[in-house]
Amino acid sequence: MDQYYLLGSPVAHSLSPAMMHAAFSALGIDAAYGLIDTNMLPLKEAVARLRSEAKGWNVTMPDKNSMALLCDELSTASMIGGSVNTVLSRDGRLIGHTTDGTGLIDALARSGVSIRGGVMTLLGTGGAASAILIQCALDGASEIHVFANRPASKARVLAIKEKLSPHTETAIAVHGYEDPEELKAALAKSRVLVQATNVGMEGTAQEGSCLIPDPSFLPRDLFVYDIIYHPEETPLLEMARRAGCRTENGRSMLLMQGAASFRIWTGRDMPVELVYEKVFS
Numbered sequence: 001m002d003q004y005y006l007l008g009s010p011v012a013h014s015l016s017p018a019m020m021h022a023a024f025s026a027l028g029i030d031a032a033y034g035l036i037d038t039n040m041l042p043l044k045e046a047v048a049r050l051r052s053e054a055k056g057w058n059v060t061m062p063d064k065n066s067m068a069l070l071c072d073e074l075s076t077a078s079m080i081g082g083s084v085n086t087v088l089s090r091d092g093r094l095i096g097h098t099t100d101g102t103g104l105i106d107a108l109a110r111s112g113v114s115i116r117g118g119v120m121t122l123l124g125t126g127g128a129a130s131a132i133l134i135q136c137a138l139d140g141a142s143e144i145h146v147f148a149n150r151p152a153s154k155a156r157v158l159a160i161k162e163k164l165s166p167h168t169e170t171a172i173a174v175h176g177y178e179d180p181e182e183l184k185a186a187l188a189k190s191r192v193l194v195q196a197t198n199v200g201m202e203g204t205a206q207e208g209s210c211l212i213p214d215p216s217f218l219p220r221d222l223f224v225y226d227i228i229y230h231p232e233e234t235p236l237l238e239m240a241r242r243a244g245c246r247t248e249n250g251r252s253m254l255l256m257q258g259a260a261s262f263r264i265w266t267g268r269d270m271p272v273e274l275v276y277e278k279v280f281s
């Protein structure tokens with residue numbers, strides 16, 4: 001039986017085991033997907049054990065950056081972002097990938113939206129936002145307008161922009177939130193808005209909040225994607241729906257980043273609609 005794992009902490013409530021087991025079972029693949037809490041077994045020790053034992057693993061917070069340092073080879077996106085969420089162990093050689101950005105792009109494609117040649121506004125500069133920025137630039141967005149919360153976050157994006165420059169023609173502009181007109185102007189020319197901050201997340205101090213001041217910022221033809229999926233409809237998605245925009249929450253990104261890991265490990269396409277039905281319905 002092939003062994004796969006999720007490493008990180010906490011991992012107990014992850015939906016990944018349900019997603020992977022549904023896919024293995026649907027395709028008749030003899031495999032199991034387990035959880036390793038790196039608070040109990042530190043990342044380095046876990047990796048030493050899994051190197052020969054497992055075919056691959058996912059990595060979640062807080063270990064994505066540390067995992068990148070333990071790999072023998074990295075995908076371009078992982079190298080630029082210094083982050084790994086999917087490891088393929090090929091004869092003990094560890095190849096690191098990041099599928100969060102691919103997950104977002106595939107989730108948009110599932111809704112019939114392509115980022116290639118289009119303008120995008122991206123809210124956030126953290127782990128998920130960086131992965132999205134990198135992959136959207138590698139996949140040929142024409143312009144990406146990134147909105148950063150703090151000067152240190154702006155600097156982080158500028159460092160990524162520098163590393164991306166040999167790999168892409170995408171124009172990347174970094175803004176703050178101080179002047180709402182900058183946000184309005186970026187949204188007016190964007191095909192897609194991706195919300196990749198914690199703002200609006202259930203169970204946090206930011207629950208009920210929204211970074212878009214009012215519906216006049218949201219043109220009707222803008223596709224609005226919020227990578228948060230608790231709650232199902234964030235205040236941003238509610239505002240966007242009322243403004244007449246098409247919207248989607250982060251469930252599909254979660255699904256599609258898992259599907260991308262699954263493809264890296266097995267070479268097969270995850271039956272995503274069946275898995276979505278089983279895990280989210």
Ligand code: NAP
Nearest residue numbers: 124125126127128129149150153197198201227250253254
């Ligand atoms: P992270 O690395 O901690 O980044 C959080 C980001 O939110 C930072 O850019 C932070 O900016 C920004 N932020 C926080 N409060 C803000 C505010 N009041 N105004 C403006 N920006 C603010 O977290 P992450 O891993 O990227 O995750 C972000 C969210 O995405 C979480 O809710 C997570 O659950 C969700 N997520 C979803 C998926 C999926 O598959 N759907 C995958 C990964 C993450 P500063 O650092 O400058 O304050």
